[in-house]
Amino acid sequence: MVGINAKNKHILDIKYICPVCTLILRDPVQLNECGHRQCQSCFDAEHEIIIKCRQCQSETSRTEITYLFLVKEKIYLIYVDSA
Numbered sequence: 001m002v003g004i005n006a007k008n009k010h011i012l013d014i015k016y017i018c019p020v021c022t023l024i025l026r027d028p029v030q031l032n033e034c035g036h037r038q039c040q041s042c043f044d045a046e047h048e049i050i051i052k053c054r055q056c057q058s059e060t061s062r063t064e065i066t067y068l069f070l071v072k073e074k075i076y077l078i079y080v081d082s083a
Contacts, residue, residue, distance in 0.1 A: 002026065003039045018042055019054040028068040033060035037068065 003023025018025050020042035027040035036055045043051065043065065050059045 002041055020045075030066040030068055031058070031060040032064040032066060034058040040067070 002021040003018045003026045005023050009017065009024050012024065015037065016025055017023070018028075018039045019036070020038050023039070025037060025039055028037045029040050029043050030037045031051060031053055034053050034056050036053050038054070049062050051062060051065075052059050
């Protein structure tokens with residue numbers, strides 16, 4: 001499962017777009033080293049111990065991520081309100 005596709009995703013701030021699948025973040029995780037986000041499924045697809053951020057190329061250990069449940073709710077509200 002990848003991010004959420006929407007015709008109006010271009011109106012969202014880039015922080016709500018996954019740099020891996022280029023869709024709206026679904027179950028977002030944040031890389032603690034740099035603070036950038038991606039979908040959990042995109043993160044899980046990378047089987048590396050060290051994850052290289054697609055936005056800034058910084059490296060974060062697989063164990064050093066934060067699950068962003070509140071961001072997920074906000075994204076959902078933006079998605080629903082913007083449709």
